[in-house]
Amino acid sequence: NAGVTQTPKFQVLKTGQSMTLQCAQDMNHNSMYWYRQDPGMGLRLIYYSASEGTTDKGEVPNGYNVSRLNKREFSLRLESAAPSQTSVYFCASSVLEDTGELFFGEGSRLTVL
Amino acid sequence: KNQVEQSPQSLIILEGKNCTLQCNYTVSPFSNLRWYKQDTGRGPVSLTIMTFSENTKSNGRYTATLDADTKQSSLHITASQLSDSASYICVVRPSGGSYIPTFGRGTSLIVHP
Numbered sequence: 001n002a003g004v005t006q007t008p009k010f011q012v013l014k015t016g017q018s019m020t021l022q023c024a025q026d027m028n029h030n031s032m033y034w035y036r037q038d039p040g041m042g043l044r045l046i047y048y049s050a051s052e053g054t055t056d057k058g059e060v061p062n063g064y065n066v067s068r069l070n071k072r073e074f075s076l077r078l079e080s081a082a083p084s085q086t087s088v089y090f091c092a093s094s095v096l097e098d099t100g101e102l103f104f105g106e107g108s109r110l111t112v113l
Numbered sequence: 114k115n116q117v118e119q120s121p122q123s124l125i126i127l128e129g130k131n132c133t134l135q136c137n138y139t140v141s142p143f144s145n146l147r148w149y150k151q152d153t154g155r156g157p158v159s160l161t162i163m164t165f166s167e168n169t170k171s172n173g174r175y176t177a178t179l180d181a182d183t184k185q186s187s188l189h190i191t192a193s194q195l196s197d198s199a200s201y202i203c204v205v206r207p208s209g210g211s212y213i214p215t216f217g218r219g220t221s222l223i224v225h226p
Binding site: 004040041042043044045048050058090092096099100101102104105106107 | 144145147149154155156158162202204206212213214216217218219
């Protein structure tokens with residue numbers, strides 16, 4: 001049982017380049033989330049998808065786009081990367097109607113030069 | 114605005130000693146409060162969950178308490194081990210509409226031999 005799988009684990013980009021972070025979960029969860037974690041700031045919500053076919057902005061959505069491809073997959077895209085987007089990105093999933101326990105992936109460390 | 118404040122920001126203790134981490138929140142009404150443990154380089158994992166009516170919940174050497182009147186929670190770690198070195202994050206899930214949880218910034222615990 002893989003849980004939540006994120007790819008890639010590490011990525012280095014130059015300013016202005018684009019990339020997509022992939023996330024897949026095999027727990028049949030309906031809700032999925034993207035967070036970023038910066039030193040001293042804790043986890044901040046970028047976008048979330050309550051169910052397949054819906055997406056909503058979180059606390060820090062600027063500079064990002066998301067796609068809920070199907071129930072299993074939720075991708076995060078940086079169209080024109082900026083140094084301020086250097087961070088560790090975590091994907092998570094949960095069952096919305098349950099207690100809301102979030103199951104996290106291992107994280108994707110992104111550096112923008 | 115919903116807030117979750119944790120203290121201390123960081124803590125260093127010797128192996129075998131006890132410690133207590135604090136969490137104050139303004140989320141109201143709330144559905145549940147969780148403590149997550151995040152090992153270095155990994156995603157957070159749920160340790161305990163408490164609902165409004167619960168005062169104490171244990172998970173091995175971890176004991177969480179909740180005072181819903183003062184909106185405070187604590188996580189007590191007994192007989193600390195080197196493997197307890199991690200970040201501990203308090204997360205409060207609201208009820209009655211938005212289900213998006215509010216995260217604290219975490220307490221970084223280092224256990225020295």
